[in-house]
Amino acid sequence: MESLPAEVILHIVAFLEVHDIVRLTQVSKRFYPICRDNELWRNISFEASPWESDRRSRQTLARAPIPIPDPRVLEIKRRAAALASSSRSQNNAKTGANSRGEKSTSPDPSIAAQRLRALANWDPSYPNEKVDWYGEYIARYGPISTSWLQQPTVWEGSTDETHEIRGMALHHDSNGSRVVAPLDDGSVCLWELGHELNSGRNFDQRKGAIIGRSKAGLLSFSDGSDTDELHCSHPQIKRANVGVVACLSVDSVRNKAYFAVHKGLHEVDLNTLQTSHYERYPSMISALSEATFPTPLTVGSTHSLHLHDPRRSRNACWSDPSCTDRVDNVAKFPASGRPKNDFYRLLSGDEPTSPFAPLFHPVPLAIHHVSPSGISDANSGEIYVAGRFPSLLIYDRRSFPKLRNTIHSGARLCSLTSVPYPFRSLDERDLPPHALHQAKSRPGQSLIACGEYNGKGSLEIYGLLPEDSSTLAVPGGAKSLSYKNRVSASRSKLLSVATHGTRLVVSDGDGSLRWMERDGSTLVRRWNINQYEGSEKIGIFRSSSAEAHGDVARKLVPVNPGGTYAQADSNELLIWTGERVGVIAFKNRPQFSVEDWEQRVETAEEKIKRREERIYGETMRRALEKQANEVRFVRGLGAGVRGL
Numbered sequence: 001m002e003s004l005p006a007e008v009i010l011h012i013v014a015f016l017e018v019h020d021i022v023r024l025t026q027v028s029k030r031f032y033p034i035c036r037d038n039e040l041w042r043n044i045s046f047e048a049s050p051w052e053s054d055r056r057s058r059q060t061l062a063r064a065p066i067p068i069p070d071p072r073v074l075e076i077k078r079r080a081a082a083l084a085s086s087s088r089s090q091n092n093a094k095t096g097a098n099s100r101g102e103k104s105t106s107p108d109p110s111i112a113a114q115r116l117r118a119l120a121n122w123d124p125s126y127p128n129e130k131v132d133w134y135g136e137y138i139a140r141y142g143p144i145s146t147s148w149l150q151q152p153t154v155w156e157g158s159t160d161e162t163h164e165i166r167g168m169a170l171h172h173d174s175n176g177s178r179v180v181a182p183l184d185d186g187s188v189c190l191w192e193l194g195h196e197l198n199s200g201r202n203f204d205q206r207k208g209a210i211i212g213r214s215k216a217g218l219l220s221f222s223d224g225s226d227t228d229e230l231h232c233s234h235p236q237i238k239r240a241n242v243g244v245v246a247c248l249s250v251d252s253v254r255n256k257a258y259f260a261v262h263k264g265l266h267e268v269d270l271n272t273l274q275t276s277h278y279e280r281y282p283s284m285i286s287a288l289s290e291a292t293f294p295t296p297l298t299v300g301s302t303h304s305l306h307l308h309d310p311r312r313s314r315n316a317c318w319s320d321p322s323c324t325d326r327v328d329n330v331a332k333f334p335a336s337g338r339p340k341n342d343f344y345r346l347l348s349g350d351e352p353t354s355p356f357a358p359l360f361h362p363v364p365l366a367i368h369h370v371s372p373s374g375i376s377d378a379n380s381g382e383i384y385v386a387g388r389f390p391s392l393l394i395y396d397r398r399s400f401p402k403l404r405n406t407i408h409s410g411a412r413l414c415s416l417t418s419v420p421y422p423f424r425s426l427d428e429r430d431l432p433p434h435a436l437h438q439a440k441s442r443p444g445q446s447l448i449a450c451g452e453y454n455g456k457g458s459l460e461i462y463g464l465l466p467e468d469s470s471t472l473a474v475p476g477g478a479k480s481l482s483y484k485n486r487v488s489a490s491r492s493k494l495l496s497v498a499t500h501g502t503r504l505v506v507s508d509g510d511g512s513l514r515w516m517e518r519d520g521s522t523l524v525r526r527w528n529i530n531q532y533e534g535s536e537k538i539g540i541f542r543s544s545s546a547e548a549h550g551d552v553a554r555k556l557v558p559v560n561p562g563g564t565y566a567q568a569d570s571n572e573l574l575i576w577t578g579e580r581v582g583v584i585a586f587k588n589r590p591q592f593s594v595e596d597w598e599q600r601v602e603t604a605e606e607k608i609k610r611r612e613e614r615i616y617g618e619t620m621r622r623a624l625e626k627q628a629n630e631v632r633f634v635r636g637l638g639a640g641v642r643g644l
Contacts, residue, residue, distance in 0.1 A: 260285035357401035361389035368416035386413035413451035423463030457490030507553035
């Protein structure tokens with residue numbers, strides 16, 4: 001085998017079972033890259049896909065029924081075949097030829113062409129998209145496990161009180177990934193999410209453990225009026241027990257996190273876990289866009305949209321109760337009768353009034369930025385807004401706050417994401433390979449939304465085209481073609497949608513996660529986050545999709561947002577249930593559990609206490625032994641005898 005060419009070994013490996021191929025990768029360094037060939041695992045994923053199974057079933061049902069011939073005709077054909085076989089064997093015996101060697105082994109070219117066409121139409125990847133198909137196969141058909149991050153606690157009296165997690169976002173830097181989340185006591189907590197322990201980190205910074213936590217009450221808001229807050233240096237403060245839900249966004253470039261609490265937006269420095277700026281808005285904040293420096297953050301309040309640009313200098317922090325007074329902010333101009341010109345703002349440090357876009361229907365629930373392909377300008381790109389109104393709102397950042405266009409949906413959408421590749425319509429599901437390559441190579445992007453329509457889940461995909469495209473499109477970049485899956489998406493409301501590799505993943509109100517192809521209709525697999533070992537059994541009155549309705553995944557965040565995997569084990573998914581955060585991994589067993597944190601916390605926090613208890617016990621034992629010796633000594637002198 002070592003002397004064979006790699007092409008020959010790869011052809012032989014293609015006939016093996018999946019578990020045999022995985023074992024073969026451990027034989028030698030030469031077999032490892034051969035058995036991890038990307039095209040090999042692409043074909044294996046295609047053969048195991050539900051899409052290919054459905055195609056074969058349709059072909060079987062579409063075939064014409066086989067007619068039943070007359071038994072007498074069958075007998076004549078059988079005898080003729082036997083006579084021809086006997087004569088052929090006699091000729092082979094005379095010439096020394098092998099009848100088996102004369103048998104044609106060439107495959108039917110029509111069947112091979114049909115398979116290549118089906119493979120091309122199933123392939124969810126696009127030209128110039130790097131996909132690790134070995135990791136894709138694991139994410140599509142491998143085992144699933146759920147690991148829950150360490151739950152933050154505080155010592156109250158004689159028991160540990162557990163705090164609820166009120167949101168979730170992911171922070172990336174050169175040292176790895178971390179989870180950022182607010183707690184119900186108004187503090188900010190950080191968890192380690194690196195795959196391996198770096199040499200420069202200690203034991204407490206392993207995966208899933210808490211690595212930092214701010215003081216309680218850092219995220220707070222004031223319920224006083226604006227006038228009172230301007231003249232009062234200590235406004236009434238409330239803890240952030242309401243208002244912090246999914247309104248959280250992290251800027252990994254600047255190491256900043258934005259938390260929306262009631263009407264205020266907190267900007268927190270993740271290096272120091274201190275509030276660096278606080279800004280108040282006219283109504284309660286209900287949605288935040290993703291924070292990608294230098295693109296301004298879009299803030300959605302109940303009745304308006306605002307652009308929050310972190311590049312602008314801010315000297316006013318009067319609304320932040322934790323912000324200390326600065327020397328240059330002590331002297332202030334009178335509250336009335338002051339000029340409203342740019343020269344005054346230059347002297348006083350006041351910000352110019354930011355433009356805002358009023359909303360005719362209240363409460364936006366999701367805001368998503370879509371930038372043109374290959375352009376990173378902070379002033380370009382479109383803003384898509386969804387919420388408790390029947391249409392998607394489209395704004396252009398260059399002409400904000402003017403409404404550019406709307407896309408009618410009819411559903412209540414609560415989550416948005418996008419794929420930087422064009423949308424394929426239903427008419428493009430069965431094309432020849434060359435036509436399919438042209439369809440995938442055209443410019444454009446896909447907007448994906450999910451929500452509720454008439455009590456059921458709705459998964460919607462809209463094609464977005466560039467402005468200079470000659471294809472018919474509505475103003476704002478949304479093409480007239482779209483796809484709305486309101487039948488098989490979910491029986492309950494869809495809560496969140498995200499891109500996960502070459503698939504889409506959605507969560508619903510039953511606690512289920514559904515992975516679908518990028519067409520939005522083909523189901524790849526499903527998983528219930530309340531499902532445990534042994535719950536896969538299906539009975540008459542019980543199914544795997546109807547497990548305990550405890551937790552639901554209210555927010556989904558892929559650990560690797562790029563969509564492609566540098567390693568096969570980096571295709572993890574973060575879920576937030578409203579109280580805790582978990583990691584969905586494609587492994588046989590959870591990576592960590594509650595017992596790990598309990599053991600680690602006991603070792604770290606009660607080590608000194610146990611040492612003091614041991615010293616106290618030894619001291620008391622020696623004191624009691626000394627007292628006993630003294631009693632025995634006194635009794636020996638006769639002082640302890642009765643009757644004396």
